[in-house]
Amino acid sequence: MKLDHSQPLEYSTGQNNLNIFGFWIFLGAEIMLFATLFTSYFTLEHRTGSGPTGAEIFEITPVLIETILLLTSSFVIGLGIHAMRLGKQKAMISFFAITLLLGLAFLGVEIYEFVHYVHIGAGLQTSAFTAILLTTLGTHGLHVTFGLFWGLAIILQVKKCGLTPETANKSFIFSLYWHFLDVVWIFIFSFIYLKGMM
Amino acid sequence: MKMKWAVLTVILSIVAVLTGCEPLTIFDPKGPQAERQANDILLSIGIMSVVVIVVFAILIYVLVKFRASKQSDDYEPPHMEGNPWVEAICVGIPVIIVAYLSFVSVQSNYIVESAPKGYEEQEPLVVYASSSNWKWHFSYPEENIETVNYLYIPTDRALEFKLYSYGPITSFWIPQLGGQKYAMADMITTLHLAADESGEFMGRNANFSGKGFAENTFNVTAMSQKDFDEWVDEVKETADPLTEETFNKLLKPGHLGQMTFTGTHLEFAPPPEHDHGSSHTEPTEETDTHDGHEH
Amino acid sequence: MEFFERFAVPHPSPAIYASMVVIGLSVIAIIAGLTYFKKWGYLWREWLTTVDHKRIGLMYLISALLMLFRGGVDAIMMRAQLSAPDNKLLDAQHYNEIFTTHGVVMIIFMAMPFIFAFMNYVVPLQIGARDVAFPRLNAISFWLFFMGAMLFNISFVLGGSPDAGWTSYFPLAGTEFSESVGTNYYMIAIQISGLGSLMTGINMITTIIKMRAPGMTLMKMPMFTWSTLVANLIIVTVFPVLTVALTMGTMDRLFATNFFTSTNGGMDMLWANLFWVWGHPEVYILILPAFGIYSEIISTFSSKNLYGYKSMVASMVIISVLSCLVWAHHFFTMGQGAAANSFFSITTMAIAVPTGVKIFNWLFTMWKGKIRFTVPMLYSVGFIPLFTIGGVTGVMLAMSAADYQYHNTMFLVAHFHNTIIPGVVFAMLAGLTYYWPKMFGFMLNERIGKWTFWLLSIGFVLAFFPMYITGLDGQARRMYTYSEATGFGALNMLSFVGAGIMAIAFALIVYNVYYSIRYSPRNIGSDPWDARTLEWATNTPVPEYNFAVTPQVNSIQPFWDSKKKGHVLFPAKLDKIHMPNNSGMPFILCSIFFVWGFSFVFAIWPLVILSTIGIFACLALRSFEKDHGRYISVEEIIETEEKTGGAKL
Ligand code: HEM
């Protein structure tokens, strides 16, 4: 494998370049996926049948906590990639670990939120609105859950093999994924929660 | 202009001969909407035939003239990049055709979506046509009668059909009076028709709705206003009243013959007009009958 | 429904029992045959675990042909049922299942893999690459498609086929009106193979953007590669929409949500919108690569470069953008108002302009050319007039007010078959004949091929042109029968005859393969058609590394220039070549996907959970696996090159 030392480690081989490029395209598809969910959400937002509306069930506190957790985690993984570029493996692993812990906390709050919704009569089957709400949030939540496992696998690999072109490449791609989830959350926060509470 | 009509007549007669001389249903309109649509169709067939003929002509010429068996062995075809002029023509002419057809299309859209031509001033006869698996229910709120699987209408009168469905999406279609429109469970759609002549027409559900779809048809009889009024009076004297219980039985999946009732189901089973599946839409939206429904 | 009842076919008939027996026997025969000839190892090593784009392409090809016959049998049964008024061959339920599976099989499991076959086989060769960007992902794509197709096909004998049309409109497709598991199959099988398509999209875009041979700028790419790029961009854009729609549909059916129901705020037309936001671009995903294949063939057999290359590329890009802006023309009659209809009417008609440009460019490519009427060329020149008719009827349908009359009739059925058969199917058969010698080292017989072409074309015209007329006479589509009084009988009989002729043509294709395997000469060299692009510059059979030396590109037709103008294609020296290793993971992963899909269809939740864990376990194993591929040494390369027909160095 030819190494190109003028590039950062994660870009240093041909295959690494392909991987990153391909992942960007995958993120393009993900954007379409969430765009479709959002469009459906806006279409069904007011079709609440006999169930509650968004304004009736949304609560600002857990949502704010979730937002802060996820935004921070996105910042921390940025630090992790920075550490990786500097070759500081230990620091990088710590930052990644903090990222995942924050993600886990986010997930915890989100699960609490879901349980709460079901409790107050806004379950999956209640109305078109609740269905699309929980599906949109759930799709994001599942992405986060998947990310937790993925991130864990990457930490283990970096620990085992050190910072190689391969592990650097994987870590970098994972960070793209994580940032993307953060961006999606910002949209969820603004256009589902804030808009719904207004 | 003359040329165009000549071409159309030729095509029409070929089509007519092919199908045993009776005009095809779509080309045998009995009302202004269907007539407009038939004219659009003929116009587009005419223009499109010209396009097809041009392409065929060029193709045949090329294939005959440039086939290898006619050329010497050492003929080397030239290298040809695009030529801006040729390509401009290939874009320009289609653009003109499409622009013209778009113009006609937009015009027709507004025509078929409003009261039929010549009937704008009239108070329309409103008929609620609802489908259930696999029947049609026609409610005449003004006359206060209801029929199943057959429709009587007065000629020379604007008709306004309010369509909805107890079940899958269906499509209300009387080809000789005009094109179809969907009937759905959660909203009302409006179809504007009128009949210029009396007669019997075929009506059907055109949108696949399950096992009994093929037989999901109804008969349409157009008659003078006088005959229509007489029919209404007769129904009022002879038919049984429609109770909620009977109506619920009618809704059960299956096929039924023709039936007649006094009273309509609209009283005890209101159409989805006021219930959009949502308790939170603005009142203005609720009253409008969905010419433009939310997306 | 009771658990075990779900597995019963709701409407069994002799035909279904017969096919159960046939399926059972063929499975036994295949297993016995493989064991007897000791081919299990070969199958596993060379095919099930392969990551080679050429072999994956061939597997797509074989699957597509099989599905073509499955869909074809459906078609012939439908035409037979409709050939006479009040016919009793099929009852309504069977007819509904058959047209539904026909549509799904033909679009998702025949046309899609067929174009993927050519994309996989040809594109890396055309751009001078060793493989696609992600060979293993490519194998996963194939196996996902394959498992989706298998899952869909067992619906015929287990639990019942979907019966709500290939468009599967809700609420008809909801549990209220479609009780059997049929529509679950629809939702999940398409979901699984759709995932595969999405991955192919990512793979192909990356390959084409990043792996072209030196010198091949974007505007020097062969037309088929261009069309593949554009089609895959559409795939990546619209398949996620389908993913979401299918997910929502599945949830409505299995978790009793209310996305598309008629109660609790559900909105049936949301499904129709989402479906067609994917569905219309989907037909362009199919037709654009077909256009690409025609471009290659017409140029080759006119012995001339492609006319108007730039406008060809531009028109494809414009078509791809417009194709995402026209979806509502599939339900002009929904009552969305004159303004909305006008918008979609105009955008739809606008597509005819770039399409017309392409037609004229093909005509001018032949102008002053030296036209050889080989079988691939016959399909291409047959395509031009027939597709033109399909296109102009599309423009007619696009006049929204008039569409109130065409919609849901046989006129529409005639239109889309008129675009898809001469457009896509002819292209696939043309491509098959054209690339056959590259794939297998011998030609398909020309004489049988020409017979096939003529029968297919005549059969097509007889089968579908009458539908334009019956449509205008008021024959709705998807009706399992009609009465004598309608007068549709004669023309429908004609259609049946046409369909029969087409069936003979398809049988001839099989015969041609058999005949050519036995009798075709083998020493045909690597460039039997006197072609112009890179895929013909390598040896036949193509070595696994494609090109011993990466080619140097100077123009749109580098191979032609190397033959005529002395362009040096392979300037560099031999070097060792890096290749990926085979892997069993894609096949195993996708087999678990099959189990996952099956248990989802029948709502066997423990198995769903188990297989989900299995899928993630596979992914995790893959993540920890260390596999850096292998190198082919210079000596091995020289040896292979000499074996496969002289070194091209
Ligand atoms: C000039 C280009 C074309 C135009 C203007 C056009 C227009 C239309 C319109 C307006 C409809 C909807 C008609 C209705 O439902 O009433 C339609 C349906 C359809 N078209 Fe086209 N079309 C074109 C090309 C194509 C191509 C290239 C394909 C396939 C490769 C295709 C495949 C289909 C299919 C599959 C349907 C109907 C599907 C269904 O309802 O089941 N069309 N087309």
Ligand SMILES: [Cu+2]
């Ligand atoms: Cu379309």
